Amino acid sequence: MSTVLHGGPDASGVASHDFSTNGNAVGSCPAVLSALRAADAAHYPDPHYTALRSRLAAFHGVTAERIVIAASASEFIHRISAAVAQGGGRQVWLPAHSYGDYERAAQAWALQTIRSPQAYTDAALRWCCEPSSPMGQPQANLRQQAASTNGACVLDLAYEPLRLEGQASLDATQRDRVWQLWTPNKAMGLTGIRAAYAIAPEDADASLVQRIERLAPSWPLGTHGVAMLEAWTGEEAQRWLAQSRQTLKDWKTRQRAVCESLGWQCLPSDANFFCARSDRPYPDVAAALRTEGIKLRDCTSFDLPGHVRLGVLPPASQQALKQAWTSAS
Amino acid sequence: MSTVLHGGPDASGVASHDFSTNGNAVGSCPAVLSALRAADAAHYPDPHYTALRSRLAAFHGVTAERIVIAASASEFIHRISAAVAQGGGRQVWLPAHSYGDYERAAQAWALQTIRSPQAYTDAALRWCCEPSSPMGQPQANLRQQAASTNGACVLDLAYEPLRLEGQASLDATQRDRVWQLWTPNKAMGLTGIRAAYAIAPEDADASLVQRIERLAPSWPLGTHGVAMLEAWTGEEAQRWLAQSRQTLKDWKTRQRAVCESLGWQCLPSDANFFCARSDRPYPDVAAALRTEGIKLRDCTSFDLPGHVRLGVLPPASQQALKQAWTSAS
Numbered sequence: 280m281s282t283v284l285h286g287g288p289d290a291s292g293v294a295s296h297d298f299s300t301n302g303n304a305v306g307s308c309p310a311v312l313s314a315l316r317a318a319d320a321a322h323y324p325d326p327h328y329t330a331l332r333s334r335l336a337a338f339h340g341v342t343a344e345r346i347v348i349a350a351s352a353s354e355f356i357h358r359i360s361a362a363v364a365q366g367g368g369r370q371v372w373l374p375a376h377s378y379g380d381y382e383r384a385a386q387a388w389a390l391q392t393i394r395s396p397q398a399y400t401d402a403a404l405r406w407c408c409e410p411s412s413p414m415g416q417p418q419a420n421l422r423q424q425a426a427s428t429n430g431a432c433v434l435d436l437a438y439e440p441l442r443l444e445g446q447a448s449l450d451a452t453q454r455d456r457v458w459q460l461w462t463p464n465k466a467m468g469l470t471g472i473r474a475a476y477a478i479a480p481e482d483a484d485a486s487l488v489q490r491i492e493r494l495a496p497s498w499p500l501g502t503h504g505v506a507m508l509e510a511w512t513g514e515e516a517q518r519w520l521a522q523s524r525q526t527l528k529d530w531k532t533r534q535r536a537v538c539e540s541l542g543w544q545c546l547p548s549d550a551n552f553f554c555a556r557s558d559r560p561y562p563d564v565a566a567a568l569r570t571e572g573i574k575l576r577d578c579t580s581f582d583l584p585g586h587v588r589l590g591v592l593p594p595a596s597q598q599a600l601k602q603a604w605t606s607a608s
Numbered sequence: 609m610s611t612v613l614h615g616g617p618d619a620s621g622v623a624s625h626d627f628s629t630n631g632n633a634v635g636s637c638p639a640v641l642s643a644l645r646a647a648d649a650a651h652y653p654d655p656h657y658t659a660l661r662s663r664l665a666a667f668h669g670v671t672a673e674r675i676v677i678a679a680s681a682s683e684f685i686h687r688i689s690a691a692v693a694q695g696g697g698r699q700v701w702l703p704a705h706s707y708g709d710y711e712r713a714a715q716a717w718a719l720q721t722i723r724s725p726q727a728y729t730d731a732a733l734r735w736c737c738e739p740s741s742p743m744g745q746p747q748a749n750l751r752q753q754a755a756s757t758n759g760a761c762v763l764d765l766a767y768e769p770l771r772l773e774g775q776a777s778l779d780a781t782q783r784d785r786v787w788q789l790w791t792p793n794k795a796m797g798l799t800g801i802r803a804a805y806a807i808a809p810e811d812a813d814a815s816l817v818q819r820i821e822r823l824a825p826s827w828p829l830g831t832h833g834v835a836m837l838e839a840w841t842g843e844e845a846q847r848w849l850a851q852s853r854q855t856l857k858d859w860k861t862r863q864r865a866v867c868e869s870l871g872w873q874c875l876p877s878d879a880n881f882f883c884a885r886s887d888r889p890y891p892d893v894a895a896a897l898r899t900e901g902i903k904l905r906d907c908t909s910f911d912l913p914g915h916v917r918l919g920v921l922p923p924a925s926q927q928a929l930k931q932a933w934t935s936a937s
Contacts, residue, residue: 285826287652300652307650315649320800320832321636323616323629350679350802353825361690380826387822471649471831473679493716496682497614497709502800503649503832 286576286588287470295572296596298589301412301552303441303468304530304596305523311467314510320502331505335476338512339459340451347477347491350499352437352462355477357384359433359458360404362490364388368403368430376413376581378435381406395419400429407457408435410442413581413588415548421448425456431487433458433477438550440466440520443528445549455481463511466520474504527551531591537601538589552590554578561587564607571603615905615917616799624901625925627918630741630881632770632797633859633925634852640796643839649831660834664805667841668788669780676806676820679828681766681791684806686713688762688787689733691819693717697732697759705742705910707764710735724748729758736786737764739771742910742917744877750777754785760816762787762806767879769795769849772857774878784810792840795849803833856880860920866930867918881919883907890916893936900932 286299325331328348336343349355357380360371371385375395385392390404399405405427409418415438418424424432434457439447449457459478464470479488500508510516535545535553542558561577568574573596578586592600615628654660657677665672678684686709689700700714704724714721719733728734734756738747744767747753753761763786768776778786788807793799808817829837839845864874864882871887890906897903902925907915921929 285652285655288654292654293651297651302650302652318800320644320798321631322622322626323614323631323799325617325621326614350683351825351827353827354679354683357823357825383822469649470652471647473827473830473833490716493712494686496680496686498680498682498802501802501830501832503830504802 286574289574291569294569294574296592296599297574298592298596298600299574299576300470301438301441301550301590302465302470303520303523303527303551304590304592305468305526307468308510308516308519310513310515310519311469311507311510314506315472315503318502318506322502324498324500324502324505326498328500328505331500331508334509334512339478341455341478345479345481345483347479348495348499349475349477350496350504351473352435352460352475353380354499355460355475356380357387358491358494359431359477360384360388360390361494362487363404363431364390365490366403366487370402370404372397372399372402372405374406374408374411374418376411376583377406377408378412379580399424399427403430405430405432406435407432408437409448410438410445410548410550412438413552413576413578413583413586414546414554415550415552416546417445417448417549422453425449425453431458431484432456433460435460437462437465441524441527441551442549443524443531443551458483464507467507467511467516468523469507472503472507474500474508476508527591530593530597533594534589534591534597537597541601541604546586552588554583554586554588556586559608560585564604567607568603571599573600573603615903618903620898623898623903625921625928626903627921627925627929628903628905629799630767630770630879630919631794631799632849632852632856632880633919633921634797634855636797637839637845637848639842639844639848640798640836640839643835644801644832647831647835651831653827653829653831653834655827657829657834660829660837663838663841668807670784670807674808674810674812676808677824677828678804678806679825679833680802681764681789681804682709683828684789684804685709686716687820687823688760688806689713689717689719690823691816692733692760693719694819695732695816699731699733701726701728701731701734703735703737703740703747705740705912706735706737707741708909728753728756732759734759734761735764736761737766738777739767739774739877739879741767742881742905742907742912742915743875743883744879744881746774746777746878751782754778754782760787760813761785762789764789766791766794767881770853770856770880771878772853772860772880787812793836796836796840796845797852798836801832801836803829803837805837856920859922859926862923863918863920863926866926870930870933875915881917883912883915883917885915888937889914893933896936897932900928902929902932
């Protein structure tokens with residue numbers, strides 16, 4: 280039984296005010312919900328996902344050959360780590376703080392992990408994420424990373440569709456040099472749907488691409504995953520997403536003010552979540568908060584002890600947090 | 609781009625009379641459909657699937673620790689193959705004819721494959737399937753396989769819930785000695801849902817189990833996969849399944865008669881599908897049949913050239929096959 284720590288539902292179910300995940304708190308995208316309702320799960324999907332790959336390729340302005348369908352971001356993280364290990368890679372470079380699955384997959388394949396500020400030059404696989412997790416900040420040196428020809432560089436773009444501030448560090452040409460990993464379920468407010476895709480670099484190492492394909496399970500996506508990814512590329516979903524970013528921006532300003540009123544130090548963030556150093560350690564009050572339906576993400580597993588990460592939630596949830604924290608303290 | 613051959617939808621979509629897959633042709637199980645409609649995909653599933661694992665364990669009368677959740681049968685096939693390779697395994701044993709993913713996963717991990725009638729005694733991983741695919745027959749020597757302590761033995765039970773004739777070779781005690789792989793989406797008539805689970809043997813090699821867990825992606829199942837697996841264990845779904853087997857039995861008798869009327873030789877089968885040697889090679893008429901909405905599964909990739917596999921479909925589809933085959937010949 281795995282003991283990996285994740286945000287989101289736990290054995291007690293879904294918390295009423297779940298600040299621990301980074302999904303779009305405005306709700307589930309109506310265009311995707313209607314695609315899900317129309318989805319017919321009676322048949323296998325096309326095992327080659329021909330129509331879906333064309334659609335994703337057109338959305339990103341790349342050729343369909345570059346689209347790699349994945350069961351989830353985590354599945355792709357494991358798969359490319361395995362493919363790098365198979366190719367004789369030994370070292371994986373990670374940002375100073377990052378999503379635990381990068382390291383977990385590296386360890387599962389006995390790859391040595393090194394972290395920033397250690398140099399990335401010898402790594403066979405480099406993980407970048409912008410806006411980063413857990414901080415929601417730009418990735419330092421991302422342009423140099425993208426320009427480097429040593430090893431494979433993956434840019435995890437899970438939070439780019441939920442960017443509320445700042446600018447991406449890479450332009451389209453620079454992005455074409457890295458593996459892009461897209462996971463629209465957070466932006467679409469549907470984290471219960473497992474589906475992701477990667478876009479291979481324009482000059483991808485052909486043997487690495489081949490290994491990644493050989494390691495793919497058959498039909499990585501089910502009907503509902505296909506429906507979400509198709510709807511995600513549509514105008515209706517993208518318009519809804521743009522509107523939801525406006526709402527989240529407003530909620531974020533209020534939420535930071537609530538945290539500051541509790542005496543917390545909020546760190547800067549470009550995304551729909553941010554980290555804060557709370558006035559007392561979260562683990563001491565986590566159980567009391569959970570009974571009030573409130574869950575935060577402790578940042579110890581991100582190597583940021585004393586900090587919590589908070590997804591931006593509606594003002595009512597923010598008030599619930601303020602009250603519960605004040606009573607628990 | 610993968611060139612693996614699978615039954616089911618192709619680039620032209622879903623065939624009207626698709627004999628090429630083995631899903632339950634009676635339709636989609638109403639209890640699962642209603643669970644799917646009620647599923648709320650707005651949240652991550654519990655990453656440990658605690659409730660689901662308990663439910664599956666109770667259904668099978670085993671402890672919850674033995675349940676391994678998988679994104680799909682294919683994902684488990686790749687994962688256990690990788691885990692065996694990591695443990696120093698070198699050889700994988702396969703039945704004379706079998707599902708292509710067993711071999712494909714072995715090749716992806718540079719494991720040598722040997723096939724029956726070669727001896728299985730030195731293999732680190734052995735694949736069994738009963739009722740078998742593509743023939744729907746008992747697996748030869750299954751009792752000896754289950755009793756053998758050399759390497760890991762996986763029994764693929766994808767078609768057991770759709771068994772229309774015969775008896776399983778193993779009793780419950782014998783089954784407890786092998787890895788059981790369950791994929792209810794075929795029986796539930798919902799092959800568009802990706803979800804599966806394995807039951808570890810009672811005396812499973814602890815280091816193999818640990819490697820299998822370490823290689824698991826986070827949240828292998830989405831909301832819809834969880835909903836299907838939960839509903840599958842319920843009385844309503846099991847009652848519907850038992851009724852649908854009665855219908856399929858009747859259809860199967862008629863379908864074999866239709867094939868024989870075309871001059872085909874039908875092979876024996878215990879399942880909701882069977883193989884037949886057609887009076888002329890299927891590849892010669894496949895394109896003409898496909899334009900009439902008819903698709904069969906050529907058995908060349910199963911090492912059975914000259915044969916087709918047919919899932920049992922309703923009488924109207926059988927008549928459509930008869931007409932189209934007669935006009936094409």
